[in-house]
Amino acid sequence: MAETNPSKTHNLRANGARLWATILETAAFGGTPAGGINRLTLSAEDGRVRDWFREACEAAGLTVSVDALGTQYALRPGRDMSRKPVAFGSHLDTQPTGGKFDGVLGVLAGLEVMRSLNDAGLETEAPLMVVNWTNEEGSRFAPAMMASAAYAGEFTTVEILAKRDAAGITVAEALDAIGYRGAEDVGARKIGAFVELHIEQGPILEAEGKTIGVVEGGQGIMWFDGLITGFESHAGTTPMPRRRDALLALSEFALAAERIALGHAPSAVATIGEAQILAPSRNVVPGRVAFTVDVRDPSSSTLDAMEASLNEAATEIAERRRLEIALTRIWRKEPVPFDPAIVAAVDEAAESLGHARRRIISGAGHDACNLAATVPTAMIFVPCKDGVSHNESESATPGDCAAGADVLLQTVLRLANAPRAEQPAR
């Protein structure tokens, strides 16, 4: 059937126009009037896009299977079936007011890679596999990225099947409802390497005029819950110096968090995303304020330093303002370094295609970050307009999507056709 002529593979490009057409075609499943997509995981719309994806894969000659959490795996045979497949993909679920690219691009570009190889009549040494992970977004069922986490052994399948959405429906029930509770054990499908193409969801590539982000890893994340307890008092009769105002303390803490993150520029970020006065009234000095802190950095030691600084700031503010600040870390995810060999393959692919590129760290979480625990993994980023994501106005250009698909194709070819000894193994 096919051949692996290097001169032919090096010139191979994905069909960008066809990729763009499939992006627009699948955007109809859950499409919103504002041009976004509302396709919550395991919803009827998700069921329809999965059906479409299965049919498209089968039409491309792939063998599609589904695991017990609904993740779809579409396999294209390699010359050496004893090798573990080189896998790539992302997710087809969206936020309730999601865009057309987050996740979708990675899956459909994966399909396009398969189609382009078919068009060129090329066979690879290792088999190839495109994957659609269940529930990356986490907006219907928590936690986000649950299927890839289960694949990596972070959760058991039983645990995940029992998770419920806001209406009380379990993952198991939702899978059954759309017919996507598969027979295959989660994690049974071995993967040799994983590459995920995704929009950046941040502004860096666009700002620097780069087409490709060679993603070196995912940053570490810490979440804190904060509660400040001062003393409620009358807004008209309590002199300023006598107040123990919880909102003033939060205001100082928020600015301290900002300074601490800037102190570890440019990589570190800190966000107070939620702030709520308990029993608020415009004429009462706030007595209690609850808030959240989200802290991220690619370095574990920077996370440690930032946590120490945040605690110091909280202590200093609490003492000076005569109130209590309880800062509780509720979650910490260590930074995820991607596999240097896979990152190098992405970098070489981008270079060979002549795309302006830079090394980058993923600010957001992705299925690839979960996979990295057990599979040699890397990611490819392409720019999105104004860095906007999780929004119906999310936008990426056809040219950038095509460039991303080309880099994915060339990366996959490098990995799948590498001499067996060089195939990264873990």
Added chain:
Amino acid sequence: MIFAPGIQERLDALAAITAEPGAITRLYLTPEQARAEVLVAGWMREAGMTVRQDAIGNLIGRIEGPEPGGPALVVGSHLDTVRNAGRYDGPLGVITGIACVEALARDGIRLPHALEVVAFADEEGVRFPATLTGSRAFAGHLDPALLDAADADGTTLAAAMRDYGLDPSTIATAARRPDEILGYLELHIEQGPMLETADLPVGVVTAISGASRLEFTLTGEAGHAGTVAMSARRDALAGAAECVLAVEARCSGEAHLVGTVGRIEALPGAVNTIPGLARFSLDLRAPDDAQRRAALADIRAACKSIADRRHLDLGIRLLHEAEAVPADLVLTALIRDAVTAEGLPILALPSGAGHDGMAVAAVAPIAMLFVRCRNGISHNPAEFASLPDIETGARVLFATINGFGARSRV
């Protein structure tokens, strides 16, 4: 002690009338208010007063002077409470007024003018979206449009009045003419910590502070907490944090100027999303209107410069403005004399809280006497004034009434 034990007994009796067992909640035009009025009207009659209810629901007890129907000195406060209230805010002034009428009779004193004790029906404004409803109708400047305002259950003020047995078409009859009222005196707990700090049982109010209430809206850009660099952010909550601290900084240098941000909202409000919008309230008060206006101008400018530096859009909405009401110098001098007669130094202080006197000032000179309350706590079950302090307050009010009478005789 002559006054305090009886006053305390009545405070306790009123506190037992509540919509919520175990708490004190007595809202306008409720069965609890009706029961409280029956009780207080009984005390007024026992003290020899004729009692009537006006069109808005205020309860008015009166003893005539030598000339029937002549102008009256009015002593009063309110009977309604906030939810889960204390027992002193309002009732203390009404009950002490009645106790003074009893003392006049006991001492055989005939005043040269009429004396009224008014129990205002709605000062707190908990049920309907307006405060001082009772005293504003009393002073003849209640906006009739308020009759269409609804409570949380959708009942309009007009409907609630009818259910209560009042005729909303007659509220204008509650209005008193300036020539009917010689002056208005109100005894109230301080609701703040100044008397406690000065270790004094009573204080003389110089003015009821004016207030500005505003809403500030900062608009930046929501974004992913993990992907937008600090330097690229337009974080509306971070901007609001600076503004809130600017309010504190501006208000901290001056006596009696207070600024409070009591509400804040950060949207969309998710742990991993940079807030794109922050909205907060400002409540700014000062006894001097020029002082308040200058502070407000500075706060507006500071917020504008914070917003500009952070590339945020700033919207400012003025919701409400009330001018300060200065206490009448003649009435205040009488209170000062009475305090001095008790052998106490004078602590003159503004009222940061609003009171019925603000509304009554439209038709009469007003003055107020504050009684110390523990830890400055009010609108709370922990609200407390001691028997000796209540006694001192009642003695000063009684002496002030007598002083006013003596002055009128001259």
